[in-house]
Amino acid sequence: MSRRALVGAAGATAATLAAGEVLAQAPAGPVAPPSTITTPPRDFSRSGAPTTYFTDPDILTVDPSFNALRQPNTPIKRLWTGAMWNEGPAWNAQGRYLVWSDIPNNRQLRWLEDDGRVSVFRSPSNNSNGNTFDFQGRQLSCEHLTRRVVRYELDGSATVLADAFDGKKLNSPNDVVPHPDGSYWFTDPPYGGQLYEGTTDVAGGPSNAAGKINPRLGQPPGIGMARRELPTNCYRIDPSGRIDLVVTEEQVPDPNGLCFSPDYKTLYIASTGKGPGDTGPGGKGEVYSFTVGSDNKVSNRKLFSDFMIDGVKCGPDGLRCDVFGNLWISSNAGRSVGYSGVTVWNPEGKLIGRIRLPEVCGNICFGGPKRNRLFMAASQSLYAVYLAVQGAAPG
Numbered sequence: 001m002s003r004r005a006l007v008g009a010a011g012a013t014a015a016t017l018a019a020g021e022v023l024a025q026a027p028a029g030p031v032a033p034p035s036t037i038t039t040p041p042r043d044f045s046r047s048g049a050p051t052t053y054f055t056d057p058d059i060l061t062v063d064p065s066f067n068a069l070r071q072p073n074t075p076i077k078r079l080w081t082g083a084m085w086n087e088g089p090a091w092n093a094q095g096r097y098l099v100w101s102d103i104p105n106n107r108q109l110r111w112l113e114d115d116g117r118v119s120v121f122r123s124p125s126n127n128s129n130g131n132t133f134d135f136q137g138r139q140l141s142c143e144h145l146t147r148r149v150v151r152y153e154l155d156g157s158a159t160v161l162a163d164a165f166d167g168k169k170l171n172s173p174n175d176v177v178p179h180p181d182g183s184y185w186f187t188d189p190p191y192g193g194q195l196y197e198g199t200t201d202v203a204g205g206p207s208n209a210a211g212k213i214n215p216r217l218g219q220p221p222g223i224g225m226a227r228r229e230l231p232t233n234c235y236r237i238d239p240s241g242r243i244d245l246v247v248t249e250e251q252v253p254d255p256n257g258l259c260f261s262p263d264y265k266t267l268y269i270a271s272t273g274k275g276p277g278d279t280g281p282g283g284k285g286e287v288y289s290f291t292v293g294s295d296n297k298v299s300n301r302k303l304f305s306d307f308m309i310d311g312v313k314c315g316p317d318g319l320r321c322d323v324f325g326n327l328w329i330s331s332n333a334g335r336s337v338g339y340s341g342v343t344v345w346n347p348e349g350k351l352i353g354r355i356r357l358p359e360v361c362g363n364i365c366f367g368g369p370k371r372n373r374l375f376m377a378a379s380q381s382l383y384a385v386y387l388a389v390q391g392a393a394p395g
Helices: 003-025 064-068
Strands: 059-061 077-081 086-092 097-102 107-112 118-122 128-133 139-143 148-152 158-162 176-178 184-188 233-237 243-247 255-260 266-271 286-292 298-305 315-321 327-332 341-345 351-356 363-367 373-378 381-386
Touching: 059 064, 064 351, 077 107, 086 139, 086 373, 086 381, 097 128, 097 363, 097 373, 128 176, 139 176, 158 233, 176 255, 184 255, 233 255, 243 266, 255 327, 266 315, 286 315, 315 363, 327 363, 327 373, 341 373
Parallel strands: 086 128, 086 363, 255 315
Antiparallel strands: 059 351, 077 381, 086 097, 097 107, 107 118, 128 139, 139 148, 148 158, 176 184, 184 233, 233 243, 255 266, 266 286, 286 298, 315 327, 327 341, 341 351, 363 373, 373 381
8 A cells, every 4th residue: 555545544544533532522412502591601792603593592481472472583682882880771763773871971872773883872961870762752861960850852952850849859760651641750769879870968868877978079060969858759740740749659669660551551660679878678679560540640559570580589670561561671680690681571470481681681672663672771781682572662
């Protein structure tokens, strides 16, 4: 045998042995796609490996009814990262962009659908939290720093809708939703009463009882002079400008996210944990529902969910309904990896699906031209996924 033939035969044998070794090391059966809870965790970046083989591994069907809402062949995408704490995503249908708050950085950001570019939309934002667009396309924002709810008019001016109730300064408005009758409903927990997301009370106030913190540092004139005066309530801003108390602290302590059912006959409110200056026990991480009467008064308070999932206590925050009345709720499960993201519940309060994210999710909204894309503001990043259902309300 020639030397060339001998070398060729040896190479073929080596290749055969190497192939057999690889096959021997390969796991039996199909390889599961990577997930946010695998080690190493799923790579959500643009350079990450494909994850979606017909269905995304981090969109979980808990009840078969959820399959009609999830969209096959579409992955969860991380659209952007770089914030300190994302909140309040809201979709502008006319401009085809998403606006959301980066609270500690005191700015609002904007994601453009046409090219995926992110820019600073408004800075300073007065540490804004929740945002939405009303039925006339005007942006509403809840500002922690100035303790008020504002509306940005179509001509570019801004209107203060609420900054006090019964002659007392609001705490730190958190989330706001519009009603077809022209009113706006908002929650007023105390989470802006801290340096990270706003500023504390003046010395001696509930969130600065020892007076060691100087709330005026780094602030414009006039900021840092307020003191917490009100319980954590939920309010309605009448089209006339009158502000009415609709849900008290006793009914829902530390109210956070809120939304209406598609027919506007049910109001959902998340009750989150104890906030700065709370003297009582604070919220317990639950969601409540109320019947909304024709007189705009609420009744029939019910516990919608205690947010215990598989024995894991998850924390609700932002809420939105789809057109069928299913409730989509952001989830903060802390270090319980695999339970932060979004939970989906039918109108009867049954968990039907989950979306797992690698970060705590603060708030969500439906958007895109068809309103069939779920945007998720999660800690430092913005995520999105297409669905087979539409959101029920604008913004």
